[in-house]
Amino acid sequence: MKINDELEVLIEGMDKDGRGIAYNNKKIIFIAGALIGEICLIKITKILSKYIEGTLTKVIKETKDRINIDCPIYQSCGGCNMRHMSYELEKITKYNKVKNTIIHQAKINNFKMNDLISNDNIYNYRNKAIIPFKKENGKIICGMFKANSHEIIDSKKCLIEPILLEKILNIVVNYLEKNNISIYDETTKKGLFRAIMCRKSKYDKYMIVLIATASYDFSNLVNELKEIKEIVSIYLNINDLNNNVLLGNINKLLYGDTYLKEEILNNKYNVSPNSFMQVNNLMTELLYKEATRLLNPTKEDVIIDAYCGMGSITLSLANKVKEIIGIEVVEASIINARENAVNNNINNATFILGKCEDKIEELVKTKNITKMVFDPPRKGCDKTFLDAVKQAKIKNIVYISCNVATLARDIAYLKDTYQVVEVTPVDLFPRTSHIETVVRLSHK
Ligand SMILES: C[S@@+](CC[C@H](N)C(=O)[O-])C[C@H]1O[C@@H](n2cnc3c(N)ncnc32)[C@H](O)[C@@H]1O
Known part of the structure; x- marks a missing residue:
């Protein structure tokens, strides 16, 4: 067997990351996108002493667990990797x-x-999103990172993040564009606006954190955001460190409540921008x-x-x-x-x-x-x-x-x-x- 060889295989198992597993002369082959029980045409992309990797060219016989992919950025996004299979599988x-x-x-x-x-509850279940921003070809983009990279996919909608995130990102991007606000660049380490964090409570209330490298008068943006009645708290978080951690340690309350109120098993919690909470x-x-x-x-x-x-x-x-x-x-x-x-x-x-x-x-x-x-x-x-x-x-x-x-x-x-x-x-x-x-x- 050599690189680029095409072969037909039966998918006999699934690995820990949801890739299909097939065998060739007892040697294990991992194929992203292939599902257990399927017969697939694959192309060999990597041959190592312990395992082989292949890409899926065609599903010849499909399993009932294969489902329609409902997210347009699924193939490149680093967030989900199991949207092509039933939740059962x-x-x-x-x-x-x-x-x-x-x-x-x-x-x-x-x-x-x-x-x-x-x-x-497998849609919009996350209570926290941190979305990085970037200027690319003169346009402000924001969204999830590509799989295994720091490249941003320009997409404001995410099927597992809080439901109002898209609306909030649209307001923020429009504001930044209109006011010509500079966006932080990871390479040059210059620019003001870095990212946004959005937390949502069980009561459907939101805390928004604008993450920037320095202080700035964001009052017009705050006025626009507070029109969304679910938003009860807006912070400015200052992160002037040139690293790839998005959230810094300095927080200034710009609007509303100091804490987002949360409830877990009948106990009440005050959640601040930097608190760790299960997602x-x-x-x-x-x-x-x-x-x-x-x-x-x-x-x-x-x-x-x-x-x-x-x-x-x-x-x-x-x-x-x-x-x-x-x-x-x-x-x-x-x-x-x-x-x-x-x-x-x-x-x-x-x-x-x-x-x-x-x-x-x-x-x-x-x-x-x-x-x-x-x-x-x-x-x-x-x-x-x-x-x-x-x-x-x-x-x-x-x-x-x-x-x-x-x-x-x-x-x-x-x-x-x-x-x-x-x-x-x-x-x-x-x-x-x-x-x-x-x-x-x-x-x-
Ligand atoms: C997975 S979280 C668990 C938090 C909490 N049990 C919960 O359910 O919300 C792990 C926590 O460990 C803290 N942590 C990390 N390293 C630590 C260390 N060496 N000693 C104590 N705490 C640490 C982190 O700050 C974080 O709050």
Whole structure:
């Protein structure tokens, strides 16, 4: 076999990113866009010692799971990658991704694999969008990034982002064009306007954050935006750092409420521009319910919620336990978490500012910790933190992860001390290949 060869293959499986899998002389071939059960004509594009890649030329026999693609920018956009298959097949693919990664990567077998938790709300489910802007051939463009790149696709409509985003982007682009406002250029590092962030609450209220490199009088734009009755808060965020992180640390309130009000499992939250919040409100509640079921908290428990963000897991567990302690590295989130505890009349939750790996050892020495939750960022947990968790011999741990690869690495590291008992995939990110996983570990 050589590059550009065309061959007819049966698609026998799906990989973790939703690509079809076929075999040729026992060698695995990955084909983007092909679906399990289909017979496809493919063209070979890459041949390596361990695997081959091909592109889909023609679907000869189609599966019933192939659906019409409803997004015009799907093929190039880096957002979704499962819009060409039924949601049913997407869920099976994600279930297998979680199960297989734990079995093959962590080399752990004896656990109970629970059904994937999902809902049917697969459109406009995201509560936060950050949209970059650029000037290209004299025209202001904005939209999602292309897959694996920093190139912007000029498109204001997105089927998973908040529904009013398109209307808001149209107003902002018109304003910037009319007023000849310069757009930040990543190459020259010059220009004023960088991006927009849009947050939407469960109550259908919006917070808009205009992201610029310097202060500017945006009052006419604010006047236009506040005509949209759902917008209750507008900020200017100043980011003068020449990096590719869009949101900076300085926020100036330009209109309306300081916070966006959110509710998760009957607790009320004040969300600020920089707060971390799970992106899918309805599924977050199901995720926290599952984490609570697996943790099985009691009134005798003293619990650590590591990587606690603005304290939403901490506070959802507080009334079920004796004491709960959240640890988080971002100061704004800790301030937010403390306010959220007060606003919900919760007085058995405390919050520690710092890195989990720096705080854990002292904490497990001074308190009789019975259970733990951890929900780290995509890169997973630091080894120092995991070493302290091993030493502490915690009875029951619930590990929540948005990246099953680092989850598998970390539970493999813990497996001499902790046994994986149950695993539940929770689909917070429909139509993309991302999946949240909740794991219950128990001390051996
Ligand atoms: C996936 S979020 C989880 C937030 C929260 N549990 C929730 O459900 O909203 C991960 C959080 O870990 C924080 N973080 C990242 N590295 C950290 C570290 N080394 N120590 C403590 N917190 C960290 C991030 O700021 C972020 O708020």
